[in-house]
Amino acid sequence: MTSTTTDFLASQRRELLARRESYLADVARSTATALELTEDGANQDMADEDGFGEGDTLNVERDRLLVVASEAKERVAEIDAALGRVEAGTYGRCEACGKPIPHARLEVVPEATLCVSCKTGASLRRK
Ligand SMILES: [Zn+2]
Incomplete structure (x- = not known):
């Protein structure tokens, strides 16, 4: 591993x-x-x-x-x-919830700081 x-x-x-x-x-x-x-x-x-x-x-x-x-x-x-x-x-760790960001996401967005659910939550809150 x-x-x-x-x-x-x-x-x-x-x-x-x-x-x-x-x-x-x-x-x-x-x-x-x-x-x-x-x-x-x-x-x-x-x-x-x-x-x-x-x-x-x-x-x-x-x-x-x-x-x-x-x-x-x-x-x-x-x-x-x-x-x-x-x-x-x-x-590879989500800055909001501290959980690991899935590798599949990091391969698409290598500079990602948030996992998908935190990212989605953040953009929803912004509106
Ligand atoms: Zn997260």
Whole structure:
């Protein structure tokens, strides 16, 4: 059993690191594209005599990209926290009820901090 757990943790750790890389790439890409749009938008405002139009569309797209970037940053923070729990030996335990989170769930959501019933309860309470 111990080696199964160790193997599971090792593969979760690999998965977390892979996801971390991909979210960091999302942050970099979205931020870079948003900056490009900012520059283009500034030029557009100077050149465009009519005012409205494409500049606004660019602003919306830029804001969307910045939201994507900040959400990706949050995911990276969650993943870092999960990696910390792997190191600390507390990985895979529900933060609310303390029960083990099923491996099947952790394989889908490796950074999960709550079991399904606590997660469902939490989102219901929020409404
Ligand atoms: Zn729970």
